[in-house]
Amino acid sequence: xxxxxxxxxxxxxxxxxxxxxxxxxxxxxxxxxxxxxxAVLYAILVALTAVFIGPLLFILxxxxxxxxxxxxxxxxxxxxxxxxxxxxxxNGLEETNFFTAAGWSFFITILSVIVIVFFCAMTAxxxxxxxxxWTNALYLLFxxxxxxxxxxxxxxxxKIADILNLDNPLGxxxxxxxxxxxxxxxxxxxxxxxxPLSIEEAAMIDGCGPVKNYFLVVMPMLKPVMITVAILNAMxxxxxxxxxxxxxxxxTPYKTIxxxxxxxxxxxxxxxxxxxxxxLVLAIIPIVVFYLASQKHIIxxxxxxxxxx
Amino acid sequence: xxxxxxxxxxxxxxxxxVSFGLAFLAPFFIGxxxxxxxxxxxxxxxxxxxxxxxxxxxxxxxxVQALLFTAAVTVIAVITVNVFAFAIAYILTRKLSGTNFFRxxxxxxxxxxxxxxxxxWQTIFNAILLHxxxxxxxxxxxxxxxxxxxxxxxxxxYMMIIYIAGLQSVPPxxxxxxxxxxxxxxxxxxxVTIPMVxxxxxxxxxxxxxxxxxxxxxxxxxxxxxxxxxxxxxALNIVNTVYNRIGFEGVGQAKAVxxxxxxxxxxxxxxxxxxxxxxxx
Numbered sequence: 001x002x003x004x005x006x007x008x009x010x011x012x013x014x015x016x017x018x019x020x021x022x023x024x025x026x027x028x029x030x031x032x033x034x035x036x037x038x039a040v041l042y043a044i045l046v047a048l049t050a051v052f053i054g055p056l057l058f059i060l061x062x063x064x065x066x067x068x069x070x071x072x073x074x075x076x077x078x079x080x081x082x083x084x085x086x087x088x089x090x091n092g093l094e095e096t097n098f099f100t101a102a103g104w105s106f107f108i109t110i111l112s113v114i115v116i117v118f119f120c121a122m123t124a125x126x127x128x129x130x131x132x133x134w135t136n137a138l139y140l141l142f143x144x145x146x147x148x149x150x151x152x153x154x155x156x157x158x159k160i161a162d163i164l165n166l167d168n169p170l171g172x173x174x175x176x177x178x179x180x181x182x183x184x185x186x187x188x189x190x191x192x193x194x195x196p197l198s199i200e201e202a203a204m205i206d207g208c209g210p211v212k213n214y215f216l217v218v219m220p221m222l223k224p225v226m227i228t229v230a231i232l233n234a235m236x237x238x239x240x241x242x243x244x245x246x247x248x249x250x251x252t253p254y255k256t257i258x259x260x261x262x263x264x265x266x267x268x269x270x271x272x273x274x275x276x277x278x279x280l281v282l283a284i285i286p287i288v289v290f291y292l293a294s295q296k297h298i299i300x301x302x303x304x305x306x307x308x309x
Numbered sequence: 310x311x312x313x314x315x316x317x318x319x320x321x322x323x324x325x326x327v328s329f330g331l332a333f334l335a336p337f338f339i340g341x342x343x344x345x346x347x348x349x350x351x352x353x354x355x356x357x358x359x360x361x362x363x364x365x366x367x368x369x370x371x372x373v374q375a376l377l378f379t380a381a382v383t384v385i386a387v388i389t390v391n392v393f394a395f396a397i398a399y400i401l402t403r404k405l406s407g408t409n410f411f412r413x414x415x416x417x418x419x420x421x422x423x424x425x426x427x428x429x430w431q432t433i434f435n436a437i438l439l440h441x442x443x444x445x446x447x448x449x450x451x452x453x454x455x456x457x458x459x460x461x462x463x464x465x466x467y468m469m470i471i472y473i474a475g476l477q478s479v480p481p482x483x484x485x486x487x488x489x490x491x492x493x494x495x496x497x498x499x500x501v502t503i504p505m506v507x508x509x510x511x512x513x514x515x516x517x518x519x520x521x522x523x524x525x526x527x528x529x530x531x532x533x534x535x536x537x538x539x540x541x542x543x544a545l546n547i548v549n550t551v552y553n554r555i556g557f558e559g560v561g562q563a564k565a566v567x568x569x570x571x572x573x574x575x576x577x578x579x580x581x582x583x584x585x586x587x588x589x590x
Contacts, residue, residue: 178332
């Protein structure tokens with residue numbers, strides 16, 4: 001009976017409620033109500049999916065429409081006279097030099113993430129293993145830097161970057177190491193604490209010096225955290241707008257994607273809606289590809305970062 | 310045996326400390342000092358005491374208004390984001406098939422940067438408001454509702470992931486025992502599940518609170534404070550004061566110090582308040 005009721009359709013599922021109080025019937029009505037609530041939950045989830053994907057589809061659809069139709073008929077499909085093919089993309093690429101910006105975004109993000117992961121892991125290892133008052137103080141300073149809003153240090157940082165000639169992509173990497181150190185050192189330290197010291201002692205007895213010990217014994221054990229830290233920093237650096245805008249500025253060829261998108265709209269109030277839609281699509285594509293390729297690590301990274309934080 | 314490591318401090322700490330000093334430590338202390346100065350560059354600063362702080366709170370600065378707007382956005386966003394995120398996480402941890410697909414979809418907006426996100430939503434809101442022949446920047450209420458919707462769309466997926474991790478770590482024996490004792494679904498949720506996921510709630514409240522309070526990119530892209538700076542949040546107000554008004558750099562820096570103190574105080578109070586409610590399994 002209960003297996004039968006599981007396979008009945010939803011119209012049948014209301015029937016057992018009218019039947020009597022036999023234990024079999026009540027078991028049947030219970031699984032039926034569970035199935036109804038499952039159906040409701042799926043309906044909610046599908047509706048939410050539309051809410052979450054809708055905005056992206058809206059941008060994609062409009063990126064193929066003529067610019068005046070985007071304003072007049074924003075929810076129409078790009079068919080017939082609305083359709084302009086890839087003209088918006090051609091205009092947008094010309095106006096923004098988008099591929100150059102994408103190149104610098106990739107350059108700055110990849111190099112920053114490598115530098116952050118490599119050096120912050122070493123720093124975290126050192127301040128966790130060497131316990132003195134000043135390593136403790138440094139640890140607290142790193143944690144403290146996570147709470148401080150960027151505006152607090154914005155003006156002096158930009159001036160320092162200017163004076164020291166850090167207003168270029170390589171200089172950005174130096175600054176990102178400094179700003180990324182707080183969270184990264186914090187996550188690495190939490191993990192280093194959980195590594196038993198006896199493994200390292202064994203390596204030392206076998207003749208490993210501290211540097212060899214770190215690179216051959218400790219660093220391989222840090223690999224899963226390194227992936228977590230790399231992903232959290234990649235998301236942040238790739239999307240960061242204010243630091244590259246203020247440090248590198250608009251009059252250089254080193255602009256990143258967020259900077260050119262803001263420049264495309266901010267200065268002239270988006271008079272070419274078509275080009276804007278096309279550039280938004282191009283800006284979203286790399287991050288979605290990255291996400292679909294490494295979503296397992298991203299989601300694990302978010303959880304690990306949150307639990308440690 | 311760690312003594313031999315001690316000598317390698319320069320190698321292990323050097324690059325991180327130099328960068329941290331340049332990007333954070335030195336600017337932090339210079340920033341504190343500059344908030345007491347009148348200046349246009351760091352080198353021509355002259356000490357003026359607390360004058361900048363008084364100016365920051367004076368009329369015409371828009372700072373108080375920006376702080377109040379920020380607080381309103383934060384309160385509503387923190388409540389809505391966490392309620393939605395928890396509800397979705399609760400649904401996705403029931404035994405339904407295909408939950409991985411939904412998780413993947415709901416998390417996606419998080420990866421899209423604030424500027425791109427802001428313009429995406431600006432276009433959508435304007436497309437909807439077109440039906441009433443109006444735009445996002447004609448009425449501050451639209452801007453407020455817009456920021457709330459945008460923040461929910463962006464942050465719900467992230468918090469959902471953290472809540473799912475929390476819900477999955479609740480031992481099933483606990484909820485089963487409560488059900489056997491005759492507790493209904495709501496009672497179990499209120500008295501067993503929620504106390505057990507308190508660590509997740511602490512983290513999610515902290516993240517939503519600080520993300521909403523420090524919001525800049527989305528605010529800039531969505532309304533840029535229009536109309537009449539009525540939708541200008543604190544971070545945007547500070548950046549505009551420092552970079553768009555000649556002679557007000559010191560006032561902007563003083564606002565930044567106030568902003569830093571408020572953010573730190575809120576974070577500290579919130580962490581203490583919810584940490585105290587966490588229980589051990």
